[in-house]
Amino acid sequence: MGTSTRQASPFLSTFPGRYYYDPAIYAQEQECIFSRMWVYGGVANSLPKPGDYRVLQIASESVIVVRNKQGALQAFLNVCRHRGARLCSAASGHLNGSIQCHYHAWTYGLDGRLIGAPNVLNRPDFERALYGLHPVALEVWQGMIWLNLSNNPPSLREQLDDPRVHDFGSNGAIERYCIANLNVGKTMVYEVQANWKLIMENTLECYHCGPMHPELCALLPQYKTGLIDGNDGTEFADNVEAFTITGEASRPPLPGLLPEDHRRYAGYFGMPNVFLNLLSDHVAIDWLEPLGPASTRVTSEWLFDPDAMASPDFDPMDAVDILDLVNRQDWEVCELAQQGVTSKAFAQGGNYAPLEHHIRDFVDYILEKLES
Ligand code: FES
Ligand SMILES: [Fe+2]
Incomplete structure (x- = not known):
């Protein structure tokens, strides 16, 4: 057989x-x-004007992407430096020149710098430069926004050079x-x-x-x-x-x-x-x-x-x-x-x-x- x-x-x-x-x-x-990787976050032209923003979820972080007054895109953790309140709750929108926390009214420029903090901003012992929003790395490639939560990420180019x-x-x-x-x-x-x-x-x-x-x-x-x-x-x-x-x-x-x-x-x-x-x-x-x-x-x-x-x-x-x-x-x-x-x-x-x-x-x- x-x-x-x-x-x-x-x-x-x-x-x-x-x-x-x-x-x-x-x-x-x-x-x-x-x-750790660069993560795609929408096209740059979806935020055409200074103050336009969108909020993204990347891993466990909420991230604000905003066009600043100079017309460049920047990204920050969506967390107030005072006591951690969420800053932007809507998925997208327009900010009139600054980002203000609802809780105690700390205010940040569109570049993330702290520009307002009732009662404390002008105290000589308050180093306001230390209390800007935490930046998130952002690169624009071919009109597309990429974000990276790492503190010192490799360039986006390095990621895109990997054919896999x-x-x-x-x-x-x-x-x-x-x-x-x-x-x-x-x-x-x-x-x-x-x-x-x-x-x-x-x-x-x-x-x-x-x-x-x-x-x-x-x-x-x-x-x-x-x-x-x-x-x-x-x-x-x-x-x-x-x-x-x-x-x-x-x-x-x-x-x-x-x-x-x-x-x-x-x-x-x-x-x-x-x-x-x-x-x-x-x-x-x-x-x-x-x-x-x-x-x-x-x-x-x-x-x-x-x-x-x-x-x-x-x-x-x-x-x-x-x-x-x-x-x-x-x-x-x-x-x-x-x-x-x-x-x-x-x-x-x-x-x-x-x-x-x-x-x-x-x-x-x-x-x-x-x-x-
Ligand atoms: S938590 Fe934002 S101002 Fe207090
Ligand atoms: Fe399909």
């Missing part, structure tokens, strides 16, 4: 289940990844889209009841695109196969003019693109928390803020050419609606996946099918960071 030889398994394992819900692992990730950290157009694509010149036409914020890594993993594969994203596959037929684009992007269907809910173009292409950019979608990811969607007439950036082991805030910013936005009939919604639809489909399945990870059936983790194999690189990167 013949013997049968078992084939090597075509599967690779995911993280074990506890990596998606254990508070101790979550805390370790916040310490080893989000407190991102796949931002090694073909020069990202430069052609000139993100720094685009303005925000729409922002949406989602709270997803799923671990941030489930969202990253979901975005890193298109095995789910056929079953989950019929509207997306109508625009990008290759996605029906589950194959994701390489660095050159994915072609539109023959009858599709633009990446919009109708498939029709309602804006001219972005200046600076190559003719071949006009009919394709290019998606890039950057560790630890950002995805870029580069389209012919807009750019959409999705980014994550982990809020807890099973909760993640996702912000999507849709960016357009300022000339197109100045047109009286400018309407971003045909671009917004398609990605918003895809986003909501994604969040639904990420939340379903979260509901399974605590089961004993998932204690050892699941399996990546061959089309998802590359996600294992993400897993290995995270595991390496957790040991560092």
Whole structure:
């Protein structure tokens, strides 16, 4: 009788289940990844005027990003130097020249210096220079804000030079889209009841695109196969003019693109928390803020050419609606996946099918960071 030889398994394992819900692992990730790496924090043009600010959650810290009076962006811990009260409670807004604490009215300039403290500011024994807001390192690259909680971080360039950290157009694509010149036409914020890594993993594969994203596959037929684009992007269907809910173009292409950019979608990811969607007439950036082991805030910013936005009939919604639809489909399945990870059936983790194999690189990167 013949013997049968078992084939090597075509599967690779995911993280074990506890990596998606254990508070101790979550805390370790916040310490080893989000407190040490440069973390994406929105486009610079979302804060166009002095005094414009937004508040971000990075690891266990609340961080204020504000444009100062000189027009530069700065970031500070959102904590009063008197007795620690939260300074800015809203997610974003505009400050009229200073940041004032509600509690005892200590006041800080937009550059973080203490400029007001009732009864004590002018005491000779009060060294006000020691009581400015704690700065957070901030760099702007390609119009995108990056923040780092470390006291002496390496440069952002050093992080971006590691090819495992991102796949931002090694073909020069990202430069052609000139993100720094685009303005925000729409922002949406989602709270997803799923671990941030489930969202990253979901975005890193298109095995789910056929079953989950019929509207997306109508625009990008290759996605029906589950194959994701390489660095050159994915072609539109023959009858599709633009990446919009109708498939029709309602804006001219972005200046600076190559003719071949006009009919394709290019998606890039950057560790630890950002995805870029580069389209012919807009750019959409999705980014994550982990809020807890099973909760993640996702912000999507849709960016357009300022000339197109100045047109009286400018309407971003045909671009917004398609990605918003895809986003909501994604969040639904990420939340379903979260509901399974605590089961004993998932204690050892699941399996990546061959089309998802590359996600294992993400897993290995995270595991390496957790040991560092
Ligand atoms: S805690 Fe902010 S002024 Fe007292
Ligand atoms: Fe998806």
